[in-house]
Amino acid sequence: MKKQENLTKTKDSDALGSMPETASAAYADRSRLLTAFDHFASAVTRWAGTPVAFCFALACVLVWAATGPMFSFSENWQLVINTGTTIVTFLMVFLIQQSQNKDSVALHLKLNELLAASKSASNRMIGIEELDEEQLRAVAAFYVNLANRARDHGDSQKVHSIDEAGTGGTSPLAAERLSCRR
Incomplete structure (x- = not known):
């Protein structure tokens, strides 16, 4: 019965993986999978902004550049870095967007609380x-x-x-x- 009520409350905007509206109670009622992804995305985006992550990426590029003469700077050698950077960029876009969506919702909720608490605000x-x-x-x-x-x-x-x-x-x-x- 409770599942039936939850299904009737679901809107198109509450589709799997979408961020619920700021005023939605659905934001607090999320599946384990979405919660796990949220924690993973937050951890990866925090790590990606560290000096260690930058040094790791720089080391990968330096190793790739150093192997250039061994592979005669071939098209396959170039394809390795192009494919690697494209895949990492593609995946990071989604992880960063998830973290930004969560931060945006949290910011809106904080501002809503300040507006609601202020007597002079509308x-x-x-x-x-x-x-x-x-x-x-x-x-x-x-x-x-x-x-x-x-x-x-x-x-x-x-x-x-x-x-x-x-x-x-x-x-x-x-x-x-x-x-x-x-």
Whole structure:
């Protein structure tokens, strides 16, 4: 019965290997395989950024270069380094992307907590990363106008929120969300 409930909660975006949305409880409910891959990806990306990893890669290139005269700098000799670097790069892209996705979700969750805990911040900003680019540009324009208003009126220490846009009580964020529903 519980498996049936879990299956009905699954959306297309929760496919195997995909990162759940920031606001999703599915982020905390992951399979052992995904958790193991996450730990593996984190460990590899941490190791790949160390001086030891760089020295290992440099040593591989130096050994390859030193063997060039033995193989008369043949096409097969060149193919070895090309194939090796392509495979390593291809696999590292996925491992690094996994780690970046996890870090991005964690950062969004931390920011959401700060927004929710702050009395002067708008809770509408929580989950704003789900807006499309046009909606984000409208919100960014609000903050540019807010900065210009603060500079022009000298109220740089005054607390403002996206909830007070001065447009009849409707913030650009609310206006964008309303226009998307129509």
